[in-house]
Amino acid sequence: MSDNVKKRDILVIPGLGGMVLSGARPLLAILLAFTVSAIMIIAQGANPFEAYWAMLRGSFGSVAALANTCVRAAPLLLGGLGVAFGFKAGLLNVGVEGQIYVGGSAAAAVGLMPLPVPPWLHLILAIFAGFLGGAAWGLIPAYLKAYRGISEIVVTLMLNYVAIQFTSLLVHEPSPLAEQGAFFPQSPPILPSAQLPILIKGTSLHIGIIIGVVAALILYLLLQYTPFGMRTRMTGQNPEAARYAGINVRRQIVIVLLVSAGMGGLAGMGEVLGLKLRLYDYFSGGLGYDSIAVALIANSNIIGVVLSAFFFGALRAGAGKMETAVGIKTPIVQVIQALAVLFVIMIGFAEYTRAARKEKQQKQLEEVSVDGP
Amino acid sequence: MDHTSEVSALKMVGITKRFPGVLANDQINFEVKAGEVHGLLGENGAGKTTLMKILYGLHQPDEGEIHLNGEKVKILSPRAAADLGIGMVHQHFMLVENLTALENVVLGLPAAHPPLLDLEPARLRFKELTREYDLRLDPSTPVWQLPVGDQQWLEILKLLFRDARLVILDEPTAVLAPKQAKQLFQTVRRLAAEGRAIVFISHKLEEMKEVAERVTVLRDGHVVGTVDPKVAKPSELAQMMVGRDVFLSRRERKTYPEKRDLLVIEGLSCLNDRKLPALNNLNLTVKSGEIVGVAGVDGNGQRELAECISGLRQFTSGSILINGIPVDGVVKDNSLLGYVPEDRHKTGLVLNFTVEENLFLKTFAKFPYTKRGFIQWREIRKKAEAIIREFEIRTPGSSVTTYHLSGGNQQKVVVARELSSDPALMLTSQPTRGLDLGAVESVHKMLLSVRNRGGAVLFISTELPEVMALSDRIIVMFKGQIMGDLVAEDADVNRIGELMLGHQEAMKTIP
Numbered sequence: 001m002s003d004n005v006k007k008r009d010i011l012v013i014p015g016l017g018g019m020v021l022s023g024a025r026p027l028l029a030i031l032l033a034f035t036v037s038a039i040m041i042i043a044q045g046a047n048p049f050e051a052y053w054a055m056l057r058g059s060f061g062s063v064a065a066l067a068n069t070c071v072r073a074a075p076l077l078l079g080g081l082g083v084a085f086g087f088k089a090g091l092l093n094v095g096v097e098g099q100i101y102v103g104g105s106a107a108a109a110v111g112l113m114p115l116p117v118p119p120w121l122h123l124i125l126a127i128f129a130g131f132l133g134g135a136a137w138g139l140i141p142a143y144l145k146a147y148r149g150i151s152e153i154v155v156t157l158m159l160n161y162v163a164i165q166f167t168s169l170l171v172h173e174p175s176p177l178a179e180q181g182a183f184f185p186q187s188p189p190i191l192p193s194a195q196l197p198i199l200i201k202g203t204s205l206h207i208g209i210i211i212g213v214v215a216a217l218i219l220y221l222l223l224q225y226t227p228f229g230m231r232t233r234m235t236g237q238n239p240e241a242a243r244y245a246g247i248n249v250r251r252q253i254v255i256v257l258l259v260s261a262g263m264g265g266l267a268g269m270g271e272v273l274g275l276k277l278r279l280y281d282y283f284s285g286g287l288g289y290d291s292i293a294v295a296l297i298a299n300s301n302i303i304g305v306v307l308s309a310f311f312f313g314a315l316r317a318g319a320g321k322m323e324t325a326v327g328i329k330t331p332i333v334q335v336i337q338a339l340a341v342l343f344v345i346m347i348g349f350a351e352y353t354r355a356a357r358k359e360k361q362q363k364q365l366e367e368v369s370v371d372g373p
Numbered sequence: 374m375d376h377t378s379e380v381s382a383l384k385m386v387g388i389t390k391r392f393p394g395v396l397a398n399d400q401i402n403f404e405v406k407a408g409e410v411h412g413l414l415g416e417n418g419a420g421k422t423t424l425m426k427i428l429y430g431l432h433q434p435d436e437g438e439i440h441l442n443g444e445k446v447k448i449l450s451p452r453a454a455a456d457l458g459i460g461m462v463h464q465h466f467m468l469v470e471n472l473t474a475l476e477n478v479v480l481g482l483p484a485a486h487p488p489l490l491d492l493e494p495a496r497l498r499f500k501e502l503t504r505e506y507d508l509r510l511d512p513s514t515p516v517w518q519l520p521v522g523d524q525q526w527l528e529i530l531k532l533l534f535r536d537a538r539l540v541i542l543d544e545p546t547a548v549l550a551p552k553q554a555k556q557l558f559q560t561v562r563r564l565a566a567e568g569r570a571i572v573f574i575s576h577k578l579e580e581m582k583e584v585a586e587r588v589t590v591l592r593d594g595h596v597v598g599t600v601d602p603k604v605a606k607p608s609e610l611a612q613m614m615v616g617r618d619v620f621l622s623r624r625e626r627k628t629y630p631e632k633r634d635l636l637v638i639e640g641l642s643c644l645n646d647r648k649l650p651a652l653n654n655l656n657l658t659v660k661s662g663e664i665v666g667v668a669g670v671d672g673n674g675q676r677e678l679a680e681c682i683s684g685l686r687q688f689t690s691g692s693i694l695i696n697g698i699p700v701d702g703v704v705k706d707n708s709l710l711g712y713v714p715e716d717r718h719k720t721g722l723v724l725n726f727t728v729e730e731n732l733f734l735k736t737f738a739k740f741p742y743t744k745r746g747f748i749q750w751r752e753i754r755k756k757a758e759a760i761i762r763e764f765e766i767r768t769p770g771s772s773v774t775t776y777h778l779s780g781g782n783q784q785k786v787v788v789a790r791e792l793s794s795d796p797a798l799m800l801t802s803q804p805t806r807g808l809d810l811g812a813v814e815s816v817h818k819m820l821l822s823v824r825n826r827g828g829a830v831l832f833i834s835t836e837l838p839e840v841m842a843l844s845d846r847i848i849v850m851f852k853g854q855i856m857g858d859l860v861a862e863d864a865d866v867n868r869i870g871e872l873m874l875g876h877q878e879a880m881k882t883i884p
Contacts, residue, residue, distance in 0.1 A: 225747045227738035234734070238723045244685060244714060245734045246705035 026297045026308065029343035037336045046326040058321025059314035065321075067203035071275060073313025074208035075100070075267040075284075078215065079291025080309050082134075082263030084300040085219055089256040090236035095141065095156025096264035097288025098163030099134035103265020104272040105167050106133025108187055108279035109177060111194035111272070119193035126194040126273055127211075127266070134265015135258045137163060142257035146250040152257065160288070168281050177279060187279035196274035206274030211266065213306060220302040232256055264288060293341045299348075312337060380443040382407040382570035383428075383539055388437035390423055397423040398434070399594040405539070407442075410561060410571040412585035412602060414614055417671055417835050420594040421574055425541055428572075429461050430454040441539070455481075460537030462528040464544045468516045474527050475499050475512035478534050495534075502533050506560060521647050522553045529560065540564060541572045546580060547672055548647060558584045576670040578607055578874035590614055611870030615837055632660040633696075635798050635829040636682070641691035642853075643681050651677035653853040654691070659798065659829045664820065666844030666861070667833040670873050674853035675833045676715055679802040682831070683712045696797045707735055711791030711823075713784075715802040715833075721787040722775055729757035729771040732790050764789040765815065781812030788819050799823045802833045817843055837869060851875045 038048035059069045079096040086093035093099075107130035115122050141155035170177045171185040179188045196206035223229035234242040235252045242249050267287065276283055294312055298304030315337060319330035383405040390398040398420045405411040415421045426432045428439065430448040439446055441457055448454050454461075468477050475496055485494045499512045508526050516524060525548060532540055542561070546554040561584055565571050573585055581588050581602040588605070590597040590613040597613045636659040645651035651674045659665045667675055680686035682693055684703040693700040695709050704710045714720040722731050733742060733753050742753050757771040766785045768778055775783060788804065799820060805813040820830050820843065834840050840847055847864050849857040849872035857872040 225750070227743050227746075227748060230730070230737050230748060234723055234726075237725050238719075240720050241723050241734070243703065244683075244712075244720045246703045 030340050032343045033336050033339035051322050051326045051328050054322040054325035055318030058318035067205035068317040069313045070209040072316045073309045074270050075287045076294050076312050077212035077309035078267035080294030080305040082260045083295035084305045086260035087300040088236050089232045092153045093260045096291045098160035099137050099261045099264025100268035100284045100288050101163040101167040102137040103130040103134035104268030107269035108272050111190040122193040130265045130269025131262040135262035138258050138261020142254040146253040185281045190277050208270030208274045216306050384440040386438045388434045396594050405570040407568050407570050410565050410585045412581040412588035413574045415591035419591040458538035460532035461541040470517040473513050521548045539570045543574045607871050607876040612867045615870035637694040639692050643688040661827050663845040664824050664830040666840035666847045668840045669850035671835050673850045707794035711796035711799045713801040713804045724776040727772045731775050732757045781808045799830045
């Protein structure tokens with residue numbers, strides 16, 4: 001296969017020559033992001049090496065740090081998987097934020113109900129409620145996209161605002177989910193039987209991250225090794241060819257968008273049942289949008305999403321330590337994250353224009369040989 | 374209506390244009406007088422488009438000169454062409470759908486009171502012109518709301534607005550209903566009567582007779598001749614257009630005593646993408662062991678016919694039976710129908726998929742390629758490698774992205790996939806377009822193999838020599854109907870040419 005390394009998988013950097021890419025592209029982008037951020041750190045009078053070293057210790061330096069990284073990575077992983085999976089069918093689900101709220105609310109509703117079932121079943125029902133809540137929210141854009149041809153990007157994005165206000169309504173009295181007489185809009189605590197089990201005592205590491213990794217494996221197998229996955233990828237790459245091959249493209253779009261939104265719902269479920277243990281107003285605070293960044297950096301590669309979610313989790317976990325150690329404020333993390341996404345897009349764009357130019361040259365040669373009417 | 378003047382409005386002398394490997398225009402002399410409608414006739418690839426692109430400044434000629442009203446000019450861009458009074462109505466309209474009719478007309482013209490965009494003077498002129506030429510066009514309607522026929526009028530109005538003296542119309546009736554076409558001819562004649570020079574490109578003989586004073590016929594980049602369409606016999610024109618030696622040799626033919634009807638089409642009608650009738654009550658039967666070639670000028674319903682048979686296009690009436698099974702929705706049974714679509718990049722392949730994925734694009738979910746819900750990639754690869762060897766697809770391996778293969782080998786992937794399921798009916802649409810000779814040969818061989826083992830092939834192509842070389846029977850399509858149905862042995866290229874141009878008498882001469 002060595003001679004099959006394709007030219008478009010190679011990034012040509014002026015002065016550095018060709019670089020074999022696919023996994024290397026996001027790594028390069030992250031490296032560039034850290035480099036540019038280092039300049040800002042220097043401008044604030046700190047040593048970037050010290051700052052990054054503190055960040056590394058804060059995210060991987062101890063069991064507690066590692067647990068913190070995992071806790072922060074969990075919702076990004078689940079949400080990022082949702083975005084990446086949708087993208088495989090050519091769908092851009094930017095409504096993960098809304099799906100987090102609806103999924104979290106649905107999970108909370110079940111988690112607050114004293115059901116006459118064994119505790120393990122209560123937990124499973126609450127987890128499923130989270131998935132179904134998100135999926136139900138995805139049903140609206142899925143139907144509109146598949147049967148009415150309306151852009152899923154606009155619909156999912158707009159529904160985010162609806163979902164946020166909807167959750168707000170739920171935690172304010174007189175909603176049955178709101179805590180009576182609380183001076184902060186919130187629900188009562190989730191029943192212990194519906195709380196996600198804690199993996200390491202003394203930390204807040206709940207099983208959300210395991211759910212995420214298992215979900216990634218399932219989605220990966222689904223995409224690569226099942227007819228359903230093949231249909232999904234075909235729909236994303238060339239819907240017309242998919243139709244020609246006898247695939248019901250509309251149905252595929254609906255199913256994939258439902259699963260994608262369901263993943264967003266699971267992300268919200270994890271936050272509510274595993275970390276916050278109540279339903280709060282604005283409890284996500286942008287996790288859904290960060291999930292898009294996670295998927296972008298991974299180029300929507302399922303395994304890549306696992307890695308990039310951990311990377312984002314580590315950045316957040318380490319930011320506090322960096323602040324206490326060298327005095328750089330935590331928002332630098334947002335800067336690094338944004339720069340990494342920008343660099344991934346820029347690298348992708350550079351490759352795209354190069355490929356497009358080549359294709360155009362080739363087309364011109366072909367066009368003349370089939371001089372049409 | 375005699376406006377002949379001494380100086381030609383347009384004179385193209387010795388125009389030659391070479392593209393890599395193709396001589397698109399070879400020493401073409403072409404002349405249009407003011408007040409004349411001059412028809413331009415030729416098959417696909419005869420060089421009409423190249424010649425007009427040169428005139429419109431989109432291509433530069435390698436040799437030759439262009440004279441406008443006796444003056445030598447160099448036309449370096451469409452803008453320069455417009456400044457010289459050349460206007461063109463392209464086959465695919467150049468309109469901005471979201472803008473109004475009026476905005477489209479003034480687009481590219483200097484504003485009346487810069488820097489403000491004052492459309493009022495233009496609106497008055499618009500109304501004046503529509504009244505003068507009896508066009509029912511409202512200046513404030515957005516173009517996307519206009520029917521196709523009105524969009525055509527808007528294109529012509531654009532030229533009037535700029536007072537184009539040389540007007541090029543590229544197959545202007547392709548999108549029009551017969552009644553609208555009549556109105557167009559009237560307008561075209563009126564434009565000529567005003568002293569404009571008109572170049573009228575068409576494939577339809579009747580139209581030429583009705584509207585053109587002279588017709589110049591192009592073939593393989595040469596001018597074959599210029600004639601008066603009212604005097605010239607249809608057979609003469611057809612021969613000028615297609616009359617060349619058939620360079621592909623005829624194949625050996627076998628006869629099958631027991632013939633079954635593998636494809637039966639009755640009363641088929643359907644609409645094209647623009648919601649205009651594309652097929653009109655079409656009947657066709659294809660039997661086992663025969664290759665039926667479908668000839669015709671591009672855009673006479675061939676594509677829609679293929680899409681109807683494969684189930685990709687809904688038909689408005691009629692029925693299609695493949696081996697006795699009615700077509701209702703996309704045909705999924707690969708042993709029933711193999712279909713090589715017209716556009717391999719858009720429809721036939723997923724370019725970003727590997728060769729093996731593309732070879733099993735339709736069968737990946739079937740046993741033994743999927744077992745217990747999982748795709749058996751090892752099984753697929755084994756079979757894919759066998760297919761690659763059998764059909765001599767040149768690729769570094771079965772897991773290479775199809776994008777990186779040459780056009781011929783990409784097409785072989787499509788044909789191999791469709792053949793490997795041993796279909797009763799093989800339907801191909803322009804299967805050799807853009808391929809080199811070697812690839813053409815192997816695609817032909819593949820199709821012959823279907824026929825030779827008792828299957829049926831419906832072979833759609835605008836390349837007449839290819840149709841004649843490969844087919845046992847030839848049908849000619851014109852305006853969504855079958856103009857003629859000929860046994861290949863008796864088929865004569867000139868007669869087919871006449872049928873392609875919609876000349877019905879050609880059929881009547883057949884005993």
